[in-house]
Amino acid sequence: MAHFEKANSIGEWLDQRLAVNTLKRVLQTEYWIPKNINFLWAMGMVLAATFGILLVSGIFLLMYYKPDTNLAFDSVNYTIMSEVGYGWLWRHIHGVGASVVFLIIYIHMFTGIYYGSYKKGRELIWISGMLLFVAFSAEAFSGYMLPWGQMSYWAGMVITNLFSGGSLEAYGLVEWIRGDYVPGDAFLTRFFMLHVLLIPLAIIGLIVLHFGTLRIPHVNNQDGEEFDFDEAAELYKAGKVKESKVIPFSPVFLSKDVFVMGVYFILFFYLVFYHFDFAMDPVNFDPADGLKTPAHIYPEWYFLWSYEILRPFSKDLGLIAFAIAQVIFFMLPFLDRSPNVAPASRRGLFKYWFWLMLVDMIMLTFMGKLPPTDALFANIGLISALLFFALWIALPFITKSEKKL
Numbered sequence: 001m002a003h004f005e006k007a008n009s010i011g012e013w014l015d016q017r018l019a020v021n022t023l024k025r026v027l028q029t030e031y032w033i034p035k036n037i038n039f040l041w042a043m044g045m046v047l048a049a050t051f052g053i054l055l056v057s058g059i060f061l062l063m064y065y066k067p068d069t070n071l072a073f074d075s076v077n078y079t080i081m082s083e084v085g086y087g088w089l090w091r092h093i094h095g096v097g098a099s100v101v102f103l104i105i106y107i108h109m110f111t112g113i114y115y116g117s118y119k120k121g122r123e124l125i126w127i128s129g130m131l132l133f134v135a136f137s138a139e140a141f142s143g144y145m146l147p148w149g150q151m152s153y154w155a156g157m158v159i160t161n162l163f164s165g166g167s168l169e170a171y172g173l174v175e176w177i178r179g180d181y182v183p184g185d186a187f188l189t190r191f192f193m194l195h196v197l198l199i200p201l202a203i204i205g206l207i208v209l210h211f212g213t214l215r216i217p218h219v220n221n222q223d224g225e226e227f228d229f230d231e232a233a234e235l236y237k238a239g240k241v242k243e244s245k246v247i248p249f250s251p252v253f254l255s256k257d258v259f260v261m262g263v264y265f266i267l268f269f270y271l272v273f274y275h276f277d278f279a280m281d282p283v284n285f286d287p288a289d290g291l292k293t294p295a296h297i298y299p300e301w302y303f304l305w306s307y308e309i310l311r312p313f314s315k316d317l318g319l320i321a322f323a324i325a326q327v328i329f330f331m332l333p334f335l336d337r338s339p340n341v342a343p344a345s346r347r348g349l350f351k352y353w354f355w356l357m358l359v360d361m362i363m364l365t366f367m368g369k370l371p372p373t374d375a376l377f378a379n380i381g382l383i384s385a386l387l388f389f390a391l392w393i394a395l396p397f398i399t400k401s402e403k404k405l
Contacts, residue, residue: 149284304368
C-alpha cells in the first residue's frame with residue numbers, strides 16, 4: 001500500500017490521492033503555447049464555452065419540452081415562449097448558440113487549413129476536429145427535429161430518405177431509422193434521445209480527445225516556425241521570458257482566451273436580445289403537417305453547402321457527391337503533399353486553392369438557400385459543386401509541385 005503523510009490542507013490531501021498538482025502542471029502551467037499566434041487560436045476555447053452554454057440552456061428547456069408529436073410544438077412555442085418565466089430567453093440563447101457554434105467551427109476549421117495546422121504530426125488533431133464537426137452536425141440536426149414545426153418534419157423526411165441509397169431503394173433502413181413509414185412519435189422520441197444524451201456524451205468525449213491530441217505535437221503557430229518546445233520552456237522557467245518562444249497555457253494564454261471570449265459574448269448576447277430571429281426559420285413556426293409540403297425545403301445555413309452539392313445531380317450521382325463531400329475534409333492531411341508548414345500566403349498555388357475553396361463554399365451556401373426553379377441559380381449551383389470537387393482533385397498535384405521553403 002502507498003504511504004500517505006498527514007495533509008496540511010484539502011488541496012494537499014487531494015493531491016496525494018489524485019495527483020492534482022501533476023495534472024495541473026501537465027495540462028496548464030507546463031502546457032506550452034507558441035507566442036506568435038493571433039486571436040484566431042482562441043476559437044477552440046470559444047467553441048468549448050459555447051457548447052457549455054448550449055448544455056446549460058438545453059437543460060432548462062428540457063424541463064418543459066414534451067417529446068410527443070401532439071405536444072412538442074405547443075411545449076416549445078407556447079409553454080416555453082409564453083408561460084415559463086424567462087423561457088423565451090433560454091430558447092433564444094439555445095437557438096442563437098446552435099447557429100453561432102457552426103460559425104465558430106468554420107472559422108476554426110479554415111484557420112487550421114490556412115496555417116497548415118493539420119501537417120507534420122498533427123494529423124490526429126485535424127481528424128479529431130473533423131469528428132467533432134460531424135458530431136455537432138448530428139446534434140444540430142437532431143435538435144432541429146424537436147420543435148416539430150413544418151421544416152422540422154420535412155427536413156427529417158428528406159434527410160432520412162438519403163439513407164435509401166438512391167437506386168438501392170433501401171427503404172427498410174429508412175423505416176428502421178424513423179421507426180415508421182413517415183416521421184412520427186417513434187422518430188421524434190429517437191431524435192430526442194440522441195439530442196439530449198448520446199450525441200452530447202460523444203461531443204464531450206471528442207473534445208477531451210481533441211485537446212489530448214494537442215499535447216504531444218503542440219499547437220501550431222502563425223509563421224509555421226519549427227522550434228524545440230522543451231528548450232523554449234526551459235528558457236521561460238529560467239526567467240528569460242522575452243527570449244523564450246513559448247508561454248504557459250495557464251494563466252498567460254488563458255487570459256488572452258478569456259479576453260477574446262469576453263468580446264465574443266458581448267456580440268453573442270447582442271444577437272440573443274436583438275437579432276435572435278436569424279437563427280429561427282419562420283416556416284418552422286407552423287405546426288408539422290405531413291399533408292402540406294413547403295414550397296421550398298432547405299436545411300439550416302450551416303448545412304446548405306453540402307445540400308447544394310447534392311441537389312444539382314441525378315439521384316444516385318447526387319448521393320455519391322454528397323457522401324464524398326462529407327468525408328473529403330478528413331483526407332486533407334494526406335491529400336496535401338507539400339513539405340511546408342506555413343501560412344497559405346507563402347505557399348504558391350495553395351494560396352489560390354485556399355481562397356477559391358472558401359469562396360466556393362460560401363457560394364454553395366447562398367445557392368443552397370435559393371429555390372432550384374431559377375435556371376441561372378441552378379447553373380451557378382452546379383458550377384460551384386463541380387468546382388468543389390475539381391479543387392480537391394487538384395490539391396495533391398499543386399501541393400506536390402510546391403518548393404520547400
